[in-house]
Amino acid sequence: MATKQNELNGLAKVDPTAMAGPTQKKRFRLDIWSISAIVILITYVLFLVYPVGNLLKQSVFTETSGLTIENFTRFFSMSYYSGTLFNSFKVSITATVFALILGILLAYLFAMFEFRGKKLLRILIIIASMSAPFIGAYSWILLLGRSGLITRSLSNLFGIQMPDIYGFSGIVLVFSLQLFPLIFLYVNGAFKSIDQSILEAAEGMGVTGINRFFKVVLPLLMPTVLAGALLVFMRAFSDFGTPMLIGEGYRTFPVLIYTEFISEVGGDSAFASALAVIAIFIALTIFFLQQMVALKYSFSMNSLHPVRTKKVSGFKKVMVYVISYGVVFTAVLPQLYLVYTSFLNTSGMVFQPGYSLNSYREAFSRMGNSIINTIRIPLLAITIVVIFAVFISYLAVRRRNPLTATIDTLSMIPYIVPGTVLGIAFLTSYNTGVGGTGLLTITGTTFIMVVSLAVRRLPYTIRSSVAALHQISPSIEEAAQSLGSSKINTFFRITVPMMMPGIIAGAILSWITMISELSTSILLYTVNTRTVTVAIYTEVIRGNYGIAAALSTILMIFTVLSLLLFMKVSGKDEISL
Amino acid sequence: MSQISIKNAKKIFDETVVIPDLNVSIPEGSLFTLLGPSGCGKTTLLRMIAGFNSIEGGDFFFNENRINDQDPSRRNIGMVFQNYAIFPHLSVRENVEFGLKQRKLKKDEVRSRAEKYLRLIQMEEYMDRKPEQLSGGQQQRVALARALAINPDVLLMDEPLSNLDAKLRIDMRQAIREIQREVGITTVYVTHDQEEAMAISDQIAVMKGGVIQQVGKPKELYHRPANEFVATFIGRTNMLDAELDMVNGVPVITFENGYSLPMPKLTHIEPQNVRISIRPEDFNRVESVEETFGAVIKDSIYLGLNTEYMVELSNGKFIQVTEESSFDEDLNAGDIVNFKINPNKINVYNSEGTINLTEVR
Ligand SMILES: Nc1ncnc2c1ncn2[C@@H]1O[C@H](COP(=O)(O)OP(=O)(O)OP(=O)(O)O)[C@@H](O)[C@H]1O
Ligand SMILES: [Mg+2]
Numbered sequence: 001m002a003t004k005q006n007e008l009n010g011l012a013k014v015d016p017t018a019m020a021g022p023t024q025k026k027r028f029r030l031d032i033w034s035i036s037a038i039v040i041l042i043t044y045v046l047f048l049v050y051p052v053g054n055l056l057k058q059s060v061f062t063e064t065s066g067l068t069i070e071n072f073t074r075f076f077s078m079s080y081y082s083g084t085l086f087n088s089f090k091v092s093i094t095a096t097v098f099a100l101i102l103g104i105l106l107a108y109l110f111a112m113f114e115f116r117g118k119k120l121l122r123i124l125i126i127i128a129s130m131s132a133p134f135i136g137a138y139s140w141i142l143l144l145g146r147s148g149l150i151t152r153s154l155s156n157l158f159g160i161q162m163p164d165i166y167g168f169s170g171i172v173l174v175f176s177l178q179l180f181p182l183i184f185l186y187v188n189g190a191f192k193s194i195d196q197s198i199l200e201a202a203e204g205m206g207v208t209g210i211n212r213f214f215k216v217v218l219p220l221l222m223p224t225v226l227a228g229a230l231l232v233f234m235r236a237f238s239d240f241g242t243p244m245l246i247g248e249g250y251r252t253f254p255v256l257i258y259t260e261f262i263s264e265v266g267g268d269s270a271f272a273s274a275l276a277v278i279a280i281f282i283a284l285t286i287f288f289l290q291q292m293v294a295l296k297y298s299f300s301m302n303s304l305h306p307v308r309t310k311k312v313s314g315f316k317k318v319m320v321y322v323i324s325y326g327v328v329f330t331a332v333l334p335q336l337y338l339v340y341t342s343f344l345n346t347s348g349m350v351f352q353p354g355y356s357l358n359s360y361r362e363a364f365s366r367m368g369n370s371i372i373n374t375i376r377i378p379l380l381a382i383t384i385v386v387i388f389a390v391f392i393s394y395l396a397v398r399r400r401n402p403l404t405a406t407i408d409t410l411s412m413i414p415y416i417v418p419g420t421v422l423g424i425a426f427l428t429s430y431n432t433g434v435g436g437t438g439l440l441t442i443t444g445t446t447f448i449m450v451v452s453l454a455v456r457r458l459p460y461t462i463r464s465s466v467a468a469l470h471q472i473s474p475s476i477e478e479a480a481q482s483l484g485s486s487k488i489n490t491f492f493r494i495t496v497p498m499m500m501p502g503i504i505a506g507a508i509l510s511w512i513t514m515i516s517e518l519s520t521s522i523l524l525y526t527v528n529t530r531t532v533t534v535a536i537y538t539e540v541i542r543g544n545y546g547i548a549a550a551l552s553t554i555l556m557i558f559t560v561l562s563l564l565l566f567m568k569v570s571g572k573d574e575i576s577l
Numbered sequence: 578m579s580q581i582s583i584k585n586a587k588k589i590f591d592e593t594v595v596i597p598d599l600n601v602s603i604p605e606g607s608l609f610t611l612l613g614p615s616g617c618g619k620t621t622l623l624r625m626i627a628g629f630n631s632i633e634g635g636d637f638f639f640n641e642n643r644i645n646d647q648d649p650s651r652r653n654i655g656m657v658f659q660n661y662a663i664f665p666h667l668s669v670r671e672n673v674e675f676g677l678k679q680r681k682l683k684k685d686e687v688r689s690r691a692e693k694y695l696r697l698i699q700m701e702e703y704m705d706r707k708p709e710q711l712s713g714g715q716q717q718r719v720a721l722a723r724a725l726a727i728n729p730d731v732l733l734m735d736e737p738l739s740n741l742d743a744k745l746r747i748d749m750r751q752a753i754r755e756i757q758r759e760v761g762i763t764t765v766y767v768t769h770d771q772e773e774a775m776a777i778s779d780q781i782a783v784m785k786g787g788v789i790q791q792v793g794k795p796k797e798l799y800h801r802p803a804n805e806f807v808a809t810f811i812g813r814t815n816m817l818d819a820e821l822d823m824v825n826g827v828p829v830i831t832f833e834n835g836y837s838l839p840m841p842k843l844t845h846i847e848p849q850n851v852r853i854s855i856r857p858e859d860f861n862r863v864e865s866v867e868e869t870f871g872a873v874i875k876d877s878i879y880l881g882l883n884t885e886y887m888v889e890l891s892n893g894k895f896i897q898v899t900e901e902s903s904f905d906e907d908l909n910a911g912d913i914v915n916f917k918i919n920p921n922k923i924n925v926y927n928s929e930g931t932i933n934l935t936e937v938r
Binding site: 473475476478479480481482483484485486487489493494497498 | 659666720
């Protein structure tokens with residue numbers, strides 16, 4: 001058969017660069033994939049690596065004293081500063097624990113018992129989770145604050161003195177109610193992958209009720225609970241609007257970062273940068289800790305027969321209704337109350353008798369451009385998000401190499417870096433252009449708002465696009481190619497259309513989180529680029545409660561409409577994050 | 578229509594050589610099957626032909642065209658996948674039209690060609706359905722029509738039937754065979770199901786460890802397997818040790834149980850230890866005890882058409898014997914039976930089992 005000569009020929013043709021990979025030559029080729037990878041990488045270098053790196057540099061390098069760790073020692077040596085870190089951990093951990101309890105409890109009730117109105121409750125829970133936390137804080141002040149509605153009614157009617165809502169307890173209240181929906185949504189999804197037979201097996205061995213919950217159900221939910229806990233902790237840890245409004249003297253770390261930065265704008269922002277670097281460090285540490293713990297608990301489940309809900313009666317039934325409706329009502333109460341107050345006559349911080357649309361009239365006339373901005377800026381950002389997410393997910397899944405893996409990792413960083421930090425990084429890095437060159441002097445422009453939103457909210461769309469892509473067998477693309485379709489044509493005609501539902505679902509999620517974004521925008525906005533969320537915040541601070549309530553209601557309508565759209569597109573009445 | 582020639586093909590995955598040096602030529606218009614155990618490199622070779630796997634060495638030709646460096650989309654191949662790979666967001670008709678549209682044909686030509694092939698696979702009534710409304714067998718038909726509609730030079734199929742149930746598999750392989758004949762397209766078909774391979778193929782290449790063991794018609798593979806691997810892989814067989822000697826100028830093989838058989842065909846072969854392959858149906862049970870060997874029945878399985886016997890030889894070795902069933906037959910465990918062997922039906926291999934001595938000229 002094979003002659004020696006042929007064998008030699010065969011060997012001689014072995015191209016060492018062609019050892020692996022689906023294409024003929026692995027040699028670097030300038031096709032659409034490598035070009036898009038390079039463009040995306042450059043974008044991330046310009047708008048993530050550079051500003052964050054710049055922050056790092058500012059934190060350890062000053063013009064006057066050169067390389068120094070002075071900023072860090074200043075932070076850790078003075079309890080006025082370092083105490084805020086302790087406070088932040090305290091509120092975040094407490095809020096996470098409460099959110100876990102509420103979220104898991106509710107998910108458990110939903111999964112195990114039959115009761116009416118689940119669908120409505122689920123939608124309300126999602127709405128509650130999708131608003132900006134500080135709006136909840138503001139509304140709770142109106143309800144439970146010193147001259148709050150509930151506080152006053154209780155003391156007038158029964159002479160009961162409500163405990164002080166300001167400070168630690170208020171922050172925890174707002175965070176817990178704001179964030180337990182995330183746990184609920186996660187755990188609710190995880191319950192679907194537990195098989196009924198597991199519960200029955202436990203019962204067969206005499207493990208029932210609460211015992212079964214802690215011994216069997218909770219361990220099975222553990223990976224999900226951990227993932228949810230990370231998200232809740234990070235949200236609580238990085239939120240600054242809530243402690244700002246309701247914290248009064250109780251200062252948390254993000255508040256410190258914000259105030260230090262704001263008070264130093266124009267001057268030397270080295271200290272704020274150092275704080276931001278500490279925040280990034282903490283975020284990364286917690287992220288990796290969570291990953292390590294999650295790895296220990298990881299296992300895969302699939303259920304043929306999902307857990308069936310049981311009918312309950314008597315006292316148990318009452319309890320199920322009271323808890324589920326009670327919790328959800330409490331969670332949406334602040335939103336509802338704001339809608340109500342938006343129709344009240346208002347003068348400054350005081351609600352007057354009688355109803356009118358005055359607040360709306362004023363909101364539109366004075367904050368009209370913010371409403372337009374809330375559509376315009378996120379719309380631009382979402383366009384970038386969708387385009388980037390499509391390419392990044394494709395590169396990460398189908399063209400895995402060191403370059404695309406780097407992009408994949410970079411794209412996830414904004415998911416855990418606090419918004420305030422990114423805001424500071426952006427603000428300090430483009431004042432005089434990139435590296436002071438005058439190139440990309442984008443501070444104060446719409447562009448910087450759009451880019452910061454896009455960078456921060458890309459991860460949602462990327463994750464859901466990646467998930468969609470994993471569902472598509474590579475042989476589908478090969479089939480298209482074998483039929484004579486070029487790579488680009490295949491991508492746009494076959495792959496992208498098949499990914500579309502996943503892309504859209506992720507995009508809407510990105511969109512909803514964009515319109516309620518505060519921590520970055522509050523640093524980057526100008527009069528021309530103010531969004532509704534920013535406007536609500538500034539109006540609350542200025543004491544224009546009527547306008548704030550009207551704008552909150554408008555924002556809520558945006559959110560609800562987007563959610564309905566999401567549900568229609570994804571065909572589900574639930575959201576997985 | 579093309580003849581496919583592969584010269585010194587070599588495939589390396591992450592430093593493991595999967596195909597060391599493979600040569601094969603696939604005649605124009607034939608249905609050529611790659612058959613072999615799981616992991617032997619069938620898919621790998623097929624994907625090298627298609628262009629989805631890199632080629633680490635050798636040359637691939639469609640007729641005179643070397644296709645090594647051609648993009649898959651330019652090779653003019655039709656491919657049918659194990660999981661159908663139907664585009665789920667396109668209707669049946671759009672699936673079939675997809676490849677035609679890439680060829681910049683006129684609109685009505687696209688339509689009429691698509692319809693022609695949908696008729697060929699008898700799916701014209703499902704034209705406007707979405708793939709999710711089709712059964713697995715129907716989806717596979719659409720995949721076939723889609724591949725054929727572009728009028729490819731070669732048709733490549735990787736285990737196209739393995740996701741279908743047993744009955745449908747037989748219907749579909751018949752359909753594939755008929756359509757392939759009708760269109761007359763050179764087809765490379767991958768399967769690990771030897772019955773399917775036998776039923777459908779003009780020629781079969783039996784592979785093992787990335788090396789082609791034998792290429793031949795189904796009949797040749799069954800009756801004249803090139804080596805012990807092919808003999809045991811295709812159908813069932815008994816492998817027995819024996820000795821080849823010259824007795825009075827006539828080659829004779831002597832089995833371990835003492836039975837000897839003259840093999841006049843082997844005159845030009847040196848005396849040596851050999852391995853004999855005897856198919857279960859090639860033992861002839863006879864009444865006489867002369868020039869036969871005796872054995873004891875240990876077990877039997879009645880299968881309707883045939884009955885299978887597990888039989889112990891005098892040297893303690895077990896063999897399988899198949900015989901056509903009959904109503905009167907009444908053989909039980911413990912019965913002693915006598916067998917004769919037809920020297921033309923057996924295959925004699927060297928002691929390593931690598932060379933079929935019956936075939937050596
Ligand atoms: N992408 C890959 N990377 C590394 N090794 C691979 C890859 N694809 C195949 N292999 C290896 O090459 C060998 C041949 O695989 P191939 O898929 O061609 O087998 P096959 O004959 O088609 O088997 P089956 O009948 O199971 O489909 C196997 O050992 C397999 O592990
Ligand atoms: Mg295979």
